[in-house]
Amino acid sequence: MFIKPCRGLLMSLFDKSRKNPVTGVVQPHWGIDYGNHADNTIVASASGTVRIAVNSTTGFGKYIIITHINGWETVYAHLASINVKVGQKVSQGQLIGVKGTTGNSTGIHLHFEISRGQWSNSYKYHVDPALYIDDPDVRHLQQSLNKLGYSLTVDGIYGAETTKAVLDYQKKNGLTDDGVAGPLTVAAIEKSIAAIITATTNNQNNENGVRYLNLADWQKKETAEVYKFAREKGIFSSAEHEKNVLEGKMTVDQAIFLMTVIAGAALNDGNRIQ
Ligand SMILES: [Zn+2]
Structure with missing residues:
Protein backbone atom coordinates (compact mmCIF):
# COMPACT_ATOMS: atom_id res chain seq x y z
CA MET A 1 0.00 0.00 0.00
CA PHE A 2 2.84 2.41 0.82
CA ILE A 3 5.76 3.44 -1.39
CA LYS A 4 9.04 5.09 -0.46
CA PRO A 5 8.21 8.82 -0.26
CA CYS A 6 11.59 10.13 -1.44
CA ARG A 7 15.10 9.24 -2.57
CA GLY A 8 17.89 8.79 -0.05
CA LEU A 9 19.30 6.20 2.32
CA LEU A 10 17.64 5.16 5.56
CA MET A 11 19.64 7.11 8.14
CA SER A 12 17.71 6.39 11.33
CA LEU A 13 15.38 3.53 12.21
CA PHE A 14 12.10 3.27 14.12
CA ASP A 15 13.02 2.66 17.75
CA LYS A 16 10.58 2.70 20.65
CA SER A 17 13.38 2.59 23.22
CA ARG A 18 15.94 4.90 21.64
CA LYS A 19 18.01 6.66 24.28
CA ASN A 20 19.48 10.11 23.99
CA PRO A 21 23.22 9.36 23.76
CA VAL A 22 24.04 12.35 25.98
CA THR A 23 21.36 12.27 28.68
CA GLY A 24 20.49 8.55 28.58
CA VAL A 25 16.82 9.53 28.65
CA VAL A 26 14.54 7.36 26.50
CA GLN A 27 13.46 9.36 23.46
CA PRO A 28 11.64 6.98 21.11
CA HIS A 29 12.01 7.53 17.38
CA TRP A 30 8.48 7.05 16.08
CA GLY A 31 9.45 7.09 12.44
CA ILE A 32 12.32 6.60 10.04
CA ASP A 33 14.66 9.17 8.52
CA TYR A 34 15.71 9.34 4.88
CA GLY A 35 18.95 11.22 4.25
CA ASN A 36 19.80 14.03 1.89
CA HIS A 37 19.86 13.22 -1.84
CA ALA A 38 20.38 15.07 -5.13
CA ASP A 39 16.62 14.66 -5.66
CA ASN A 40 14.87 15.75 -2.47
CA THR A 41 11.32 15.84 -3.78
CA ILE A 42 8.76 14.07 -1.61
CA VAL A 43 5.71 12.21 -2.88
CA ALA A 44 2.61 10.84 -1.18
CA SER A 45 3.40 7.33 0.06
CA ALA A 46 -0.21 6.31 -0.62
CA SER A 47 -3.33 7.99 -1.97
CA GLY A 48 -5.36 10.01 0.49
CA THR A 49 -6.42 13.43 1.71
CA VAL A 50 -4.17 16.05 3.27
CA ARG A 51 -5.35 16.52 6.87
CA ILE A 52 -2.54 18.76 8.11
CA ALA A 53 -0.09 21.03 6.26
CA VAL A 54 1.69 23.27 8.75
CA ASN A 55 4.45 25.86 8.57
CA SER A 56 6.01 25.52 12.00
CA THR A 57 9.49 26.55 13.11
CA THR A 58 9.62 24.09 16.02
CA GLY A 59 9.18 20.32 16.40
CA PHE A 60 8.30 18.82 13.01
CA GLY A 61 8.96 22.17 11.29
CA LYS A 62 7.01 22.32 8.04
CA TYR A 63 5.07 19.07 7.95
CA ILE A 64 2.23 17.23 6.27
CA ILE A 65 -0.13 14.54 7.52
CA ILE A 66 -2.13 12.58 4.94
CA THR A 67 -5.11 10.37 5.83
CA HIS A 68 -5.41 7.16 3.82
CA ILE A 69 -7.90 4.33 3.48
CA ASN A 70 -9.02 2.76 6.79
CA GLY A 71 -7.85 5.85 8.66
CA TRP A 72 -4.14 5.12 8.36
CA GLU A 73 -1.97 8.23 8.28
CA THR A 74 1.50 9.18 7.06
CA VAL A 75 3.62 12.05 8.38
CA TYR A 76 6.28 13.96 6.42
CA ALA A 77 8.34 16.27 8.65
CA HIS A 78 11.12 18.92 8.50
CA LEU A 79 10.20 19.91 4.93
CA ALA A 80 11.79 22.82 3.08
CA SER A 81 8.53 23.52 1.27
CA ILE A 82 4.98 22.20 1.03
CA ASN A 83 3.15 21.79 -2.29
CA VAL A 84 -0.30 20.76 -1.02
CA LYS A 85 -3.18 22.28 0.94
CA VAL A 86 -5.38 20.94 3.73
CA GLY A 87 -8.32 19.00 2.29
CA GLN A 88 -6.56 18.32 -0.99
CA LYS A 89 -6.83 14.80 -2.40
CA VAL A 90 -3.49 13.34 -3.44
CA SER A 91 -2.66 10.20 -5.34
CA GLN A 92 0.17 7.83 -4.54
CA GLY A 93 3.43 9.17 -5.97
CA GLN A 94 2.14 12.74 -6.30
CA LEU A 95 4.59 15.52 -5.40
CA ILE A 96 3.70 16.97 -1.99
CA GLY A 97 6.84 18.83 -0.90
CA VAL A 98 10.60 19.04 -0.69
CA LYS A 99 12.91 17.59 1.96
CA GLY A 100 14.48 20.12 4.31
CA THR A 101 15.68 20.72 7.85
CA THR A 102 12.98 22.92 9.39
CA GLY A 103 11.97 22.59 13.05
CA ASN A 104 13.91 20.40 15.47
CA SER A 105 16.40 19.04 12.95
CA THR A 106 20.17 19.15 12.50
CA GLY A 107 20.46 18.38 8.79
CA ILE A 108 18.43 17.82 5.63
CA HIS A 109 16.35 14.66 5.99
CA LEU A 110 12.78 13.43 5.81
CA HIS A 111 11.29 12.17 9.06
CA PHE A 112 8.53 9.78 7.98
CA GLU A 113 5.90 8.11 10.17
CA ILE A 114 3.07 5.66 9.56
CA SER A 115 0.14 5.47 11.99
CA ARG A 116 -2.51 2.77 11.60
CA GLY A 117 -5.15 5.17 12.89
CA GLN A 118 -5.36 8.91 13.36
CA TRP A 119 -1.93 10.26 14.33
CA SER A 120 -1.73 11.12 18.01
CA ASN A 121 1.09 11.97 20.35
CA SER A 122 0.18 8.94 22.45
CA TYR A 123 1.81 7.08 19.54
CA LYS A 124 -0.52 4.11 20.12
CA TYR A 125 -1.01 3.50 16.39
CA HIS A 126 2.57 4.02 15.24
CA VAL A 127 4.20 1.23 13.25
CA ASP A 128 7.70 0.85 11.83
CA PRO A 129 7.44 2.38 8.33
CA ALA A 130 10.47 0.39 7.12
CA LEU A 131 8.36 -2.78 7.42
CA TYR A 132 5.79 -1.36 4.98
CA ILE A 133 8.12 0.05 2.31
CA ASP A 134 9.82 -1.87 -0.48
CA ASP A 135 12.90 0.36 -0.75
ZN1 LIG B 1 13.24 11.12 12.52
Missing part, protein backbone atom coordinates in the same frame (compact mmCIF):
# COMPACT_ATOMS: atom_id res chain seq x y z
CA PRO A 136 15.09 0.00 -3.89
CA ASP A 137 18.16 1.07 -1.87
CA VAL A 138 17.41 -1.67 0.68
CA ARG A 139 17.10 -4.21 -2.15
CA HIS A 140 20.57 -3.17 -3.36
CA LEU A 141 21.87 -3.46 0.19
CA GLN A 142 20.38 -6.94 0.63
CA GLN A 143 21.80 -8.09 -2.71
CA SER A 144 25.21 -6.69 -1.77
CA LEU A 145 25.20 -8.34 1.66
CA ASN A 146 24.26 -11.63 0.03
CA LYS A 147 27.36 -11.31 -2.17
CA LEU A 148 29.30 -11.20 1.09
CA GLY A 149 27.80 -14.44 2.34
CA TYR A 150 24.60 -13.35 4.08
CA SER A 151 21.33 -15.02 3.08
CA LEU A 152 18.79 -12.24 3.12
CA THR A 153 15.48 -12.27 1.33
CA VAL A 154 15.72 -9.50 -1.26
CA ASP A 155 12.43 -7.77 -0.54
CA GLY A 156 13.45 -4.15 0.09
CA ILE A 157 12.10 -4.37 3.66
CA TYR A 158 14.53 -3.13 6.31
CA GLY A 159 13.44 -5.57 9.00
CA ALA A 160 15.08 -7.54 11.80
CA GLU A 161 17.07 -9.85 9.49
CA THR A 162 18.59 -7.03 7.45
CA THR A 163 19.35 -5.01 10.58
CA LYS A 164 21.04 -8.07 12.11
CA ALA A 165 23.18 -8.62 8.99
CA VAL A 166 24.19 -4.94 8.89
CA LEU A 167 25.10 -5.05 12.60
CA ASP A 168 27.16 -8.18 12.04
CA TYR A 169 28.96 -6.64 9.07
CA GLN A 170 29.63 -3.42 11.00
CA LYS A 171 31.05 -5.31 14.00
CA LYS A 172 33.32 -7.41 11.80
CA ASN A 173 34.58 -4.38 9.89
CA GLY A 174 35.24 -1.92 12.70
CA LEU A 175 32.32 0.35 11.84
CA THR A 176 29.93 2.01 14.29
CA ASP A 177 27.52 -0.85 14.96
CA ASP A 178 24.19 0.94 14.86
CA GLY A 179 22.47 -1.39 12.39
CA VAL A 180 21.92 1.51 10.01
CA ALA A 181 23.35 1.21 6.50
CA GLY A 182 24.36 4.84 6.05
CA PRO A 183 26.85 6.09 3.43
CA LEU A 184 29.93 4.83 5.35
CA THR A 185 28.57 1.31 5.78
CA VAL A 186 27.29 1.17 2.20
CA ALA A 187 30.68 2.32 0.88
CA ALA A 188 32.47 -0.28 3.04
CA ILE A 189 30.17 -3.04 1.74
CA GLU A 190 30.88 -2.03 -1.87
CA LYS A 191 34.59 -2.06 -1.09
CA SER A 192 34.31 -5.54 0.43
CA ILE A 193 32.62 -6.82 -2.72
CA ALA A 194 35.26 -5.20 -4.93
CA ALA A 195 37.98 -6.81 -2.78
CA ILE A 196 36.45 -10.25 -3.34
CA ILE A 197 36.37 -9.64 -7.08
CA THR A 198 40.00 -8.49 -7.08
CA ALA A 199 41.09 -11.50 -5.05
CA THR A 200 39.22 -13.83 -7.35
CA THR A 201 40.66 -12.17 -10.45
CA ASN A 202 44.19 -12.50 -9.11
CA ASN A 203 43.81 -16.05 -7.92
CA GLN A 204 41.29 -17.71 -10.09
CA ASN A 205 41.91 -21.33 -9.32
CA ASN A 206 40.12 -22.95 -6.45
CA GLU A 207 41.41 -26.05 -4.70
CA ASN A 208 40.05 -28.23 -7.50
CA GLY A 209 41.79 -26.20 -10.16
CA VAL A 210 38.50 -24.81 -11.43
CA ARG A 211 38.72 -21.29 -12.74
CA TYR A 212 35.79 -19.17 -11.69
CA LEU A 213 34.25 -16.54 -13.86
CA ASN A 214 35.67 -13.15 -12.90
CA LEU A 215 34.76 -9.55 -13.52
CA ALA A 216 37.07 -9.19 -16.53
CA ASP A 217 35.43 -12.19 -18.17
CA TRP A 218 32.03 -10.73 -17.55
CA GLN A 219 33.05 -7.43 -19.07
CA LYS A 220 34.09 -9.25 -22.22
CA LYS A 221 30.68 -10.81 -22.55
CA GLU A 222 28.03 -9.31 -24.75
CA THR A 223 26.30 -6.48 -22.90
CA ALA A 224 22.88 -7.95 -23.54
CA GLU A 225 23.92 -11.26 -22.04
CA VAL A 226 25.10 -9.56 -18.87
CA TYR A 227 21.86 -7.62 -18.59
CA LYS A 228 19.88 -10.81 -19.15
CA PHE A 229 21.79 -12.41 -16.29
CA ALA A 230 21.24 -9.34 -14.11
CA ARG A 231 17.51 -9.42 -14.83
CA GLU A 232 17.25 -13.11 -14.00
CA LYS A 233 19.09 -12.58 -10.73
CA GLY A 234 16.84 -9.70 -9.72
CA ILE A 235 19.78 -7.30 -9.66
CA PHE A 236 17.71 -4.54 -11.19
CA SER A 237 15.68 -2.96 -8.41
CA SER A 238 12.87 -1.93 -10.73
CA ALA A 239 11.81 -1.77 -14.35
CA GLU A 240 12.86 1.88 -14.28
CA HIS A 241 16.31 0.97 -13.00
CA GLU A 242 16.72 -1.59 -15.78
CA LYS A 243 15.55 0.91 -18.39
CA ASN A 244 18.06 3.49 -17.15
CA VAL A 245 20.86 0.96 -17.34
CA LEU A 246 19.89 -0.16 -20.83
CA GLU A 247 19.67 3.43 -22.02
CA GLY A 248 23.05 4.18 -20.50
CA LYS A 249 21.66 6.67 -18.00
CA MET A 250 24.13 5.66 -15.33
CA THR A 251 27.20 7.31 -13.95
CA VAL A 252 30.50 5.50 -14.45
CA ASP A 253 30.54 4.66 -10.73
CA GLN A 254 27.05 3.18 -10.89
CA ALA A 255 27.97 1.13 -13.94
CA ILE A 256 31.14 -0.19 -12.29
CA PHE A 257 29.24 -1.04 -9.14
CA LEU A 258 26.57 -2.85 -11.13
CA MET A 259 29.24 -4.87 -12.90
CA THR A 260 30.77 -5.70 -9.53
CA VAL A 261 27.46 -6.89 -8.16
CA ILE A 262 26.78 -8.93 -11.28
CA ALA A 263 30.20 -10.53 -11.05
CA GLY A 264 29.63 -11.20 -7.36
CA ALA A 265 26.33 -12.88 -8.12
CA ALA A 266 28.04 -14.99 -10.74
CA LEU A 267 30.66 -16.05 -8.20
CA ASN A 268 28.04 -16.89 -5.61
CA ASP A 269 26.20 -18.84 -8.22
CA GLY A 270 29.27 -20.89 -8.95
CA ASN A 271 29.19 -19.98 -12.62
CA ARG A 272 32.38 -21.39 -14.02
CA ILE A 273 34.35 -21.36 -17.18
CA GLN A 274 36.67 -24.12 -18.43
